[in-house]
Amino acid sequence: MLTINLIREKKEFIIERLKVKNFEAEEIINRILVLDSSRREIQSKTDWMHAEMNRISKEIGSLMKAGKRDEADAAKEKTYSIKEEIKSLSDKLIPIDNDMKNEIIRLPNLPHESVAPGHGADDNVKVREGGIIPLSSETAIPHWDLIKKYDIIDFELGIKLTGAGFPVYKGKGAKLQRALISFFLDEGEKAGYREVIPPIMVNEESGFGTGQLPDKEGQMYHVTIDNFYLIPTAEVPVTNIYRDVILNADMLPVKNIAYTPCFRREAGSWGAHVRGLNRLHQFDKVEIVQIAHPDHSYKSLDNMVNHVEGLVSKLDLPYRILRLCGGDMSFTSALTYDFEVWSAAQKRWLEVSSVSNFESFQANRLKCRFKDKGDKQTRLVHTLNGSALALPRIVAAILENNQTESGIKIPSVLVPYTGFDIIN
RNA sequence: GGAGAGAUGGCAGAGUGGUCGAAUGCGGCGGUCUCGAAAACCGUUGUUCGCCUUCCGGCGAACCGGGGGUUCGAAUCCCCCUCUCUCCGCCA
CATH class of the missing domain: 3.30.930.10 (Bira Bifunctional Protein; Domain 2)
Incomplete structure (x- = not known):
């Protein structure tokens, strides 16, 4: 399968080359690019929230050790909403990832420049x-x-x-x-x-x-x-x-x-x-x-x-x-x-x-x-x-x-x- | 097919809820030493994704067989799957 980087960077080139194989790629590529950008957006968000979770969890760890139970419980409260949001974002991400993969594997390989166009x-x-x-x-x-x-x-x-x-x-x-x-x-x-x-x-x-x-x-x-x-x-x-x-x-x-x-x-x-x-x-x-x-x-x-x-x-x-x-x-x-x-x-x-x-x-x-x-x-x-x-x-x-x-x-x-x- | 044990970085092998991407050893890479090499010593050492960066790189996330769950937090606890090993059975 073609790499997502190539699809991002050389969309027009891919569409042109695949015409040699009599393959119309534009629609698929457009769908891939839309999926790709939402995928990246969601990932950035979830990465950031995971970082926040990791930070709070560490804090809870040291509070527990210091015997500050109340403060630890208060910190726990904060995690619930973040956790929920991470869950809902990753629920969205999974189908996007799958859809994107399914689209990408439909694209044939690019023919080498020496390949002549033709039908049979x-x-x-x-x-x-x-x-x-x-x-x-x-x-x-x-x-x-x-x-x-x-x-x-x-x-x-x-x-x-x-x-x-x-x-x-x-x-x-x-x-x-x-x-x-x-x-x-x-x-x-x-x-x-x-x-x-x-x-x-x-x-x-x-x-x-x-x-x-x-x-x-x-x-x-x-x-x-x-x-x-x-x-x-x-x-x-x-x-x-x-x-x-x-x-x-x-x-x-x-x-x-x-x-x-x-x-x-x-x-x-x-x-x-x-x-x-x-x-x-x-x-x-x-x-x-x-x-x-x-x-x-x-x-x-x-x-x-x-x-x-x-x-x-x-x-x-x-x-x-x-x-x-x-x-x-x-x-x-x-x-x-x-x-x-x-x-x-x-x-x-x-x-x-x-x-x-x-x-x-x-x-x-x-x-x-x-x-x-x-x-x-x-x-x-x-x-x-x-x-x-x-x-x-x-x-x-x-x-x-x-x-x-x-x-x-x-x-x-x-x-x-x-x-x-x-x-x- | 039956019973049991296990799966951790290139390899070996610690780690049984927090500071663990993970001790230690080997291997690899770089260096010191040497005419050169070995030994010794010092340093370094995975992959993927995202964001930033002119390059070098920086920051964040994920990955301890695969998938799901519990928890604020999982290599570590629970469930399912796959595979491997040992013994028994069968057998080229």
């Missing part, structure tokens, strides 16, 4: 592309047929066990999953990321910290009996490691990498383009997360983009990198790069990674701050994350792009992990 995928800006799109796509078999042909991923079995969107990986299909996960983690480790294995269920506080709650609870599986949520991405637990933490500036950037299964209800988003591995309720993903100094967070973002680009290149997948337009960006992001790989049989680009800088938007919810050496003041960190990478569509692209008469060729970087070089 068509307005995204292609940054660069790489790899060679295979030509033989006329006869290419889509991955949902290939997985049956080679019996490596079983959707029907998943339906029996759980339901649609929970596939069972079998034999070489399972091995390929494990190989990709290990490859991604090893590459991350080489790039200086520390591996963590977080819980895959989180509490409400964590859901709030990274912005899934409130409002997006419909996208997460909710374990109601214990009030836990299945994570939609490792971003949630890994970023929340730093909730309520004050870091030293010299520790930044903090770089973590995690493999987790991810769970998404995907309510209302099923359609023509979601066959096979294109959209699942449970899938595997390796996520990179950085906690960065605000002065260097865009350098971190570039590093992360380069890292992900290295992964898709090493897998020999044709890819392109898009800088998302305002309308296609998430609520919490300031700048997002999407990675897409070419799918030879579907003849379209599949999103396999999303790398974002959230600047201080999540940090303000998380209360994750840092202190420069010798500095008294704390400042909010910047948080970033990116998929490195999400498996299912990578698998889809590998299957479709690498299919041959004799079977599916495994990218050479994966062979040491799989132990085989062809699925047949």
Whole structure:
């Protein structure tokens, strides 16, 4: 969420920037500013009265000690009206505080200055592309047929066990999953990321910290009996490691990498383009997360983009990198790069990674701050994350792009992990 | 699941109604000493909000797991919640 200081000081700027995300902020901001000024007024008053109460209470203490009971009782009389007034003021303050918070969390993050305006995928800006799109796509078999042909991923079995969107990986299909996960983690480790294995269920506080709650609870599986949520991405637990933490500036950037299964209800988003591995309720993903100094967070973002680009290149997948337009960006992001790989049989680009800088938007919810050496003041960190990478569509692209008469060729970087070089 | 104990500053650990934002130790930071370092000694050491201030900062308020209550006054008493530990039960 945006900080109240920024809203106070840069109202017009915020309204202008949020137009890039097609968000009309003026009304909300006006309401926030009214609530903020009454909040401050009430707080000043109650602070002053509390001071008075504290003064009198101390006086009573010393009068009691001196045995001046009558004077003490007289002083007590004075406190009753002050106490009542404090009560009525704080009764007013609580709803104002709540209302203000509820308004502030409705404001999306400001887009970075490089973000283009726009309404959807068509307005995204292609940054660069790489790899060679295979030509033989006329006869290419889509991955949902290939997985049956080679019996490596079983959707029907998943339906029996759980339901649609929970596939069972079998034999070489399972091995390929494990190989990709290990490859991604090893590459991350080489790039200086520390591996963590977080819980895959989180509490409400964590859901709030990274912005899934409130409002997006419909996208997460909710374990109601214990009030836990299945994570939609490792971003949630890994970023929340730093909730309520004050870091030293010299520790930044903090770089973590995690493999987790991810769970998404995907309510209302099923359609023509979601066959096979294109959209699942449970899938595997390796996520990179950085906690960065605000002065260097865009350098971190570039590093992360380069890292992900290295992964898709090493897998020999044709890819392109898009800088998302305002309308296609998430609520919490300031700048997002999407990675897409070419799918030879579907003849379209599949999103396999999303790398974002959230600047201080999540940090303000998380209360994750840092202190420069010798500095008294704390400042909010910047948080970033990116998929490195999400498996299912990578698998889809590998299957479709690498299919041959004799079977599916495994990218050479994966062979040491799989132990085989062809699925047949 | 049953019974009991507990939750205090970066850590350890005092504090059972007033002068306690909190002793003491460790750690951290600054200094003295030293060619330098260690030791020793001296000083300093949380967060948030509000008001004031050109900067340095000053003043006030809140925070002793979270929420509520009693009281002129709560780390301290009462209630609820969460979590941790010990024992028993169950168990990968």
